[in-house]
Amino acid sequence: MERLEKLIEESRNIVFFGGAGVSTESGIPDFRSVDGLYRQKFKYPPETMLSHDFFAAHTAEFFDFYRAKMLCLSARPNAAHLTLARWEKAGLVRAVITQNIDGLHQMAGSQNVLELHGSVHRNHCLQCGKNYDAEWMLESRGVPQCSCGGVVKPDVVLYGESLDNGTLTASVKAIFEADALIIAGTSLAVYPAASLIDAYRGDRLIVINRSPTPADHRANLLIQGSVGEVLAALHV
Numbered sequence: 001m002e003r004l005e006k007l008i009e010e011s012r013n014i015v016f017f018g019g020a021g022v023s024t025e026s027g028i029p030d031f032r033s034v035d036g037l038y039r040q041k042f043k044y045p046p047e048t049m050l051s052h053d054f055f056a057a058h059t060a061e062f063f064d065f066y067r068a069k070m071l072c073l074s075a076r077p078n079a080a081h082l083t084l085a086r087w088e089k090a091g092l093v094r095a096v097i098t099q100n101i102d103g104l105h106q107m108a109g110s111q112n113v114l115e116l117h118g119s120v121h122r123n124h125c126l127q128c129g130k131n132y133d134a135e136w137m138l139e140s141r142g143v144p145q146c147s148c149g150g151v152v153k154p155d156v157v158l159y160g161e162s163l164d165n166g167t168l169t170a171s172v173k174a175i176f177e178a179d180a181l182i183i184a185g186t187s188l189a190v191y192p193a194a195s196l197i198d199a200y201r202g203d204r205l206i207v208i209n210r211s212p213t214p215a216d217h218r219a220n221l222l223i224q225g226s227v228g229e230v231l232a233a234l235h236v
């Protein structure tokens with residue numbers, strides 16, 4: 001912890017790269033932990049139900065799963081989200097790059113958040129483009145329909161869909177320019193998101209995760225633990 005504090009204090013351009021593990025302490029299950037969604041029994045595996053093909057072929061089932069498991073609107077930011085927002089205000093953190101779709105970094109006050117996989121808070125009609133918020137989506141039944149009759153789809157990147165090019169480019173640039181990169185709460189199993197960390201060239205690569213990750217062997221500092229607890233315990 002002392003080394004982590006020192007690394008943070010010495011850095012002025014920290015980039016944080018996170019995943020579903022950043023929000024488990026807010027009560028949102030991740031995918032691959034023991035209590036994650038992949039361990040629960042569904043009719044189809046979660047990757048299938050969150051794929052573009054499934055959305056196109058089984059639209060009503062997609063939305064039943066999506067509303068029940070991916071829309072966690074009562075969740076609130078935890079110590080990890082709040083610390084990162086505070087560090088951004090203090091000029092330490094330049095960007096938060098997240099694979100999460102829950103919007104908790106923005107709720108905590110972070111301004112420069114790059115959402116690689118989109119957000120549950122943006123939804124648009126596939127026919128006329130009209131926007132809807134997440135509360136509207138949660139209250140919808142069956143296949144959510146726009147006033148024009150079109151299907152309203154969440155702006156989240158489903159398996160089989162491409163990531164936004166602008167977000168990808170900005171993320172690579174931020175990581176390339178970072179003097180410290182903190183990777184936390186991610187299994188680094190989802191591509192291309194996980195490959196972005198390869199753009200880091202510095203010598204302050206910090207990994208904070210409950211279980212081993214493919215980046216552990218490269219880390220200058222590896223902390224096995226809960227990211228919210230770890231960040232809350234720092235005096236920075």
Ligand code: NAD
Binds near residue numbers: 033101226227228
């Ligand atoms: P993942 O489930 O594959 O891996 C989560 C990792 O975080 C695991 O290694 C786990 O050990 C670790 N972890 C869990 N809680 C932690 C904590 N409190 N502190 C530190 N480490 C913790 O998640 P992923 O790598 O983000 O990839 C899965 C995909 O799931 C992402 O693309 C994401 O879009 C999506 N997803 C998002 C949410 C969300 O928005 N909150 C929730 C579930 C899944």
